Every structure is written in structure tokens, then in C-alpha cells.
Amino acid sequence: xxxxxxxxxxxxxxxxxxxxxxxxxxxxxxxxxxxxxxxxxxxxxxxxxxxxxxxxxxxxxxxxxxxxxxxxxxxxxxxxxxxxxxxxxxxxxxxxxxxxxxxxxxxxxxxxxxxxxxxxxxxxxxxxxxxxxxxxxxxxxxxxxxxxxxxxxxxxxxxxxxxxxxxxxxxxxxxxxxxxxxxxxxxxxx
Amino acid sequence: xxxxxxxxxxxxxxxxxxxxxxxxxxxxxxxxxxxxxxxxxxxxxxxxxxxxxxxxxxxxxxxxxxxxxxxxxxxxxxxxxxxxxxxxxxxxxxxxxxxxxxxxxxxxxxxxxxxxxxxxxxxxxxxxxxxxxxxxxxxxxxxxxxxxxxxxxxxxxxxxxxxxxxxxxxxxxxxxxxxxxxxxxxxxxx
Numbered sequence: 001x002x003x004x005x006x007x008x009x010x011x012x013x014x015x016x017x018x019x020x021x022x023x024x025x026x027x028x029x030x031x032x033x034x035x036x037x038x039x040x041x042x043x044x045x046x047x048x049x050x051x052x053x054x055x056x057x058x059x060x061x062x063x064x065x066x067x068x069x070x071x072x073x074x075x076x077x078x079x080x081x082x083x084x085x086x087x088x089x090x091x092x093x094x095x096x097x098x099x100x101x102x103x104x105x106x107x108x109x110x111x112x113x114x115x116x117x118x119x120x121x122x123x124x125x126x127x128x129x130x131x132x133x134x135x136x137x138x139x140x141x142x143x144x145x146x147x148x149x150x151x152x153x154x155x156x157x158x159x160x161x162x163x164x165x166x167x168x169x170x171x172x173x174x175x176x177x178x179x180x181x182x183x184x185x186x187x188x189x190x
Numbered sequence: 191x192x193x194x195x196x197x198x199x200x201x202x203x204x205x206x207x208x209x210x211x212x213x214x215x216x217x218x219x220x221x222x223x224x225x226x227x228x229x230x231x232x233x234x235x236x237x238x239x240x241x242x243x244x245x246x247x248x249x250x251x252x253x254x255x256x257x258x259x260x261x262x263x264x265x266x267x268x269x270x271x272x273x274x275x276x277x278x279x280x281x282x283x284x285x286x287x288x289x290x291x292x293x294x295x296x297x298x299x300x301x302x303x304x305x306x307x308x309x310x311x312x313x314x315x316x317x318x319x320x321x322x323x324x325x326x327x328x329x330x331x332x333x334x335x336x337x338x339x340x341x342x343x344x345x346x347x348x349x350x351x352x353x354x355x356x357x358x359x360x361x362x363x364x365x366x367x368x369x370x371x372x373x374x375x376x377x378x379x380x
Contacts, residue, residue, distance in 0.1 A: 013276075015276065019275055019276060021276035023274075023276050023277060023300060023302075023303075024302070024303070025265075027274070027276065027277075028267060028268065028270065028274070028276075028277055028299075028300055028303065029265050029266070029267045029300075029303040030252075030256060030259070030265065030266050030267075030268065031265055032256050032257075032259045032260035032265070032266060033260065033263070035256070036260060058248065058249035059248035059249045059252060059268060059270075059272075062220075062249060062252045062253060062256075063252060063256050066220060066222050066225070066252075066253050066256065067222075069220070069222045070222035070223065070226060073223070075215075075219050075220065075221055075222070076219070076220050076222060077218060077219045077220075078218065078220065078249060080218065080249075081272075082249075082271075082272065083291075084213075084217070084218070085209055085290055085291060086203075086205065086209060086211035086213050086217065086218075087213060087217075087218055100275055101273075101275060109218075110213060110218055110219075112213075112214070113213075113214070113218065113219040
């Protein structure tokens with residue numbers, strides 16, 4: 001998605017070989033016009049997959065996921081990483097390891113909103129080692145729901161997330177694929 | 191907003207005198223069509239306020255805030271309640287007390303995205319004691335930005351949030367105002 005790649009080059013900040021900040025338009029401040037276009041693009045790519053539900057993880061996945069869901073005219077679920085007052089029972093949970101933060105997060109989805117008839121499109125802001133997507137696949141599996149693909153805003157293509165997911169038969173579609181990152185340097189794969 | 195009130199009556203679960211679960215369409219699973227209508231309604235109400243930025247707190251405020259921002263054609267900032275890898279310096283912060291959870295959260299906004307020329311519309315999912323809105327007003331004040339109002343999806347009108355904010359001159363617009371809540375009971379103010 002050219003407009004996204006242009007924006008990453010213009011405003012993204014490569015803080016290290018691992019960390020790219022896109023806080024000016026995606027992860028803290030959000031450009032709703034750009035993120036709506038992301039949603040339309042994910043919906044276009046996955047339009048024949050008969051998606052019944054979009055799933056993401058709070059918080060940065062919510063914006064691209066909700067525009068995708070709007071376009072596909074289905075509900076979106078955001079898996080909780082943090083405690084909620086109302087979400088306490090009947091949960092599917094999965095432990096997600098973050099290599100960059102070196103911590104585990106337990107993500108939770110209510111069993112009321114995901115079931116065996118669902119065809120689930122996973123959306124997330126970043127794909128690196130694929131741990132968050134793996135956690136969502138695990139939750140789909142607990143619900144006996146069918147995952148139909150993963151839509152990713154920014155892929156760190158030198159990391160193993162895509163290959164790990166493709167080996168499991170997941171159709172991964174990333175809007176921007178980064179080949180190399182270093183302080184002040186951002187290079188795309190294509 | 192009649193459609194929202196109908197949905198609250200149909201799917202909302204009053205868990206106690208204080209806690210209303212709307213996890214089926216707002217706080218966990220999200221109905222993007224309904225939430226887009228909320229955004230359009232906030233944008234209609236605040237259209238003459240020359241809003242330059244929408245602000246909310248992660249995670250449940252993001253969906254209504256992003257549709258409001260899309261409609262007003264301005265960026266949205268979601269204040270962070272949790273640590274972010276990229277958001278570590280140049281922060282405005284404020285401590286927000288949650289009466290229901292009995293915990294303090296520190297919310298953070300980067301000083302890069304809010305400044306003295308900004309006219310800020312605050313959006314949140316619930317208004318009870320007004321502590322989250324107060325925290326966002328405090329952050330606006332640190333940035334010397336001008337708050338122009340607060341758009342709330344669901345107001346617990348028996349609690350003191352609205353009166354506290356109105357005393358400070360804040361224009362509070364709530365899409366649904368609940369007068370009384372109890373196990374199995376939801377009564378609106380109007």
C-alpha cells in the first residue's frame with residue numbers, strides 16, 4: 001500500500017534494529033483517513049473469504065480492525081490484554097510472549113462472541129515473530145472457529161512471523177513489508 | 191440516541207448498581223455500524239467548535255473516537271494507560287483514579303501531538319465520576335490546548351461526573367444517560 005509506505009518513510013522513526021515508531025499516525029496518534037483506507041484494502045483482499053468476524057488485540061489493532069469490520073459489515077472483537085471489570089468468566093485465553101518487551105501477556109476473548117460457525121479474520125498492527133497472531137489462532141481453535149487469514153499493517157519481514165504462520169496454512173497479507181530496520185534506516189521488501 | 195438506548199436495553203447487562211456490561215457491542219465485541227453512527231452524532235453536535243484533535247483513553251474509547259475524528263477530518267490521540275515501547279519521553283501524564291476498580295492509572299500523551307493551537311474534543315465510552323475526562327483535561331492544560339467539550343457514549347447520570355465537568359465549563363454531550371442501574375434493571379434519564 002503505497003500511501004502507507006510513503007507515510008512510514010516520512011514519519012516513521014526507526015529507533016533500533018527491532019523497533020519502529022509509527023506513533024504519529026497509528027500507535028498513539030491515529031490518522032483516521034489513512035487507517036480507513038487500510039480497512040478497505042484488507043476488506044478487498046479478504047472479500048471472498050466469507051468472514052463473519054474480525055479479531056484483534058487491544059489497543060493498536062483496534063483502529064485498522066474496526067474499519068475492516070465496517071467494510072465487511074461484521075462485528076470486531078478486541079482481545080483483552082488487561083483486566084476488565086465485566087470480562088471475568090467464560091473466557092478463551094492464550095499467553096502471548098513479546099520478544100521486544102520480554103514479557104508474557106494473557107489475551108482473553110469471551111466465549112459468547114466466538115463460535116464454531118465463525119470465519120475469523122485476524123488483524124494486527126505489527127507482525128514480527130507472530131506471537132500475537134499465534135495467540136489469536138489458539139483462541140480460534142478453542143472456539144472451534146475457522147481462521148481465514150491475517151491482515152497486518154506493518155510486517156518486519158526479516159523475522160519469522162510470516163513463515164511460521166504460512167507453515168500453518170495462514171494467508172498473511174501485509175500492507176507494508178519491511179526488509180531492514182536500523183537507527184534512521186527503513187527499507188521495504190518490495 | 192435512540193438506537194443506542196434500544197441496544198443497551200436489548201443487550202446491556204446490569205451486573206450491579208455500578209457496573210453495566212456492553213461487551214456485546216462496545217467494550218469487547220464492537221458493532222462498527224452502530225459505533226460509526228455514534229461518531230457521526232458526536233461530530234454533528236460539536237461541528238461548530240473548530241475541533242483540531244480528538245482525544246480518548248485506550249482501549250474502549252478508541253472505536254467511538256476514531257469515527258468521530260474521521261467525520262471531523264482530524265487526527266485522534268489515544269492516551270496510553272499501559273507502557274509502550276515507543277512512548278517513553280516527552281510525555282504529558284495524569285493520574286486517573288477508578289472508583290470501580292479502586293486503582294490509579296497513569297495516562298500518557300506525547301507532547302509532540304498536542305499543543306497550544308489545538309482545540310480538543312474528548313471522547314470516552316463511559317462517564318461516571320469523571321476521573322478519566324478530568325485526566326484528559328489535565329493533559330490538555332499541560333499542553334495549553336483548549337478543550338471544547340466531552341462526548342460520552344454512556345453516562346451514569348446518578349454519579350457526579352457531569353456536574354463536576356459542567357462546573358468547570360465543559361460542554362458534556364452523552365448519547366445515553368442512565369438514571370438508575372441495578373441487577374437486571376436499566377432506566378434512562380430521558
